[in-house]
Amino acid sequence: MQFKDIIGQTVIANQLTEIIDSGRVSHAQLFLGPTSAGSLALAVAYSQYLNCSHRLHFDNHPDGLRADSCGQCPSCKKHQELQYTDMHLFFPTSSSPMVSKNPSASQYQGAFREFLQEHSQIGTLDDWYHHYGAENKQGQLRDEDANDMVRILNMKPYEDGYKVAILWMAEKMNITFANKILKELEEPQPRTLIILVAEDSSKMLSTIISRTQLVKIGHVAKSGEIRYGDVVVRKADRDNYTQQYVAWMRQLFKLNMLSLSTWVDEMAKLYRDQQKAFLLFAQEATRECFLLNNTGVPMTIDFGDAKFNNSFPAMITERNIEGLCSAFDKALFAIERNAHAKITLMELSFRISKCLKKR
Numbered sequence: 001m002q003f004k005d006i007i008g009q010t011v012i013a014n015q016l017t018e019i020i021d022s023g024r025v026s027h028a029q030l031f032l033g034p035t036s037a038g039s040l041a042l043a044v045a046y047s048q049y050l051n052c053s054h055r056l057h058f059d060n061h062p063d064g065l066r067a068d069s070c071g072q073c074p075s076c077k078k079h080q081e082l083q084y085t086d087m088h089l090f091f092p093t094s095s096s097p098m099v100s101k102n103p104s105a106s107q108y109q110g111a112f113r114e115f116l117q118e119h120s121q122i123g124t125l126d127d128w129y130h131h132y133g134a135e136n137k138q139g140q141l142r143d144e145d146a147n148d149m150v151r152i153l154n155m156k157p158y159e160d161g162y163k164v165a166i167l168w169m170a171e172k173m174n175i176t177f178a179n180k181i182l183k184e185l186e187e188p189q190p191r192t193l194i195i196l197v198a199e200d201s202s203k204m205l206s207t208i209i210s211r212t213q214l215v216k217i218g219h220v221a222k223s224g225e226i227r228y229g230d231v232v233v234r235k236a237d238r239d240n241y242t243q244q245y246v247a248w249m250r251q252l253f254k255l256n257m258l259s260l261s262t263w264v265d266e267m268a269k270l271y272r273d274q275q276k277a278f279l280l281f282a283q284e285a286t287r288e289c290f291l292l293n294n295t296g297v298p299m300t301i302d303f304g305d306a307k308f309n310n311s312f313p314a315m316i317t318e319r320n321i322e323g324l325c326s327a328f329d330k331a332l333f334a335i336e337r338n339a340h341a342k343i344t345l346m347e348l349s350f351r352i353s354k355c356l357k358k359r
């Protein structure tokens, strides 16, 4: 998979090739975004570029790409057939009487590669279950898969380049899997890269997320627009959200009831989609603070307030991030189901305020 074959992800592709060219490859990364938007395809293209022996750089690429793999060298050819020996794929499987009672990703490597080729690497989890005939759709990344992964990552590489493990739908890893790979995420072998590809980070353990570098992949919005859930937000509106977030968090920290209830009244007047978009933004801002504080990943959101920029992220830690994310999830769920907006927003505010004290 070359970056040029992934539609609409030029910005991310350019960030990724730049990271590789500058030698700042982080050994554990989280590609977060829908498979249909190309999150898995980008992970494969990333491995291909990383291992390409004749990387191409462009001044005037028609799609605006700054660089891409050559598509011709032996490593590229193997990647394109999904046969690169040091690229290892892990994915959810489910037990099915007709297929296997004790499934694991290793049994379905051929079927999975066939599925990826057939669906141009943008097939969904349901497409995958359908492809290999799983009747039970509660697939997981299992204990056996984690054992395989640890064993493979600790073996010598076959090729000269990087050894890459790609875990598709990483939110489907069970707890045992997560615990077994923690060490690999923390103390990786040299020239080893683990890419977790996930669609929903709220279903992942914060101990896993905090050990990865986040690469956020969205559905393609037009220039000057950003997507939150189903809502497309103009750049100017996002700046407005940023100011609202800063003011809200300050009220919550001091628990200033008077200004908080004014804020809730104003917010409750908005349409539900607008409330939802703001809360998705706020959840993302909070998660970015955590990642900055915990792993040093720079934020994409600028609060436009030096004092807040310097002091607030430190308040989001391993001790409160899960509580904060679940508070946002609960409020979003309630808003989607037409719950009373003022009560939902007030409850959310109290829960956040409580979490902020738990840092």
Ligand SMILES: [Zn+2]
Pocket (backbone or CB within 6 Å): 051, 052, 053, 054, 055, 069, 070, 071, 072, 073, 074, 075, 076, 077
């Ligand atoms: Zn190449």
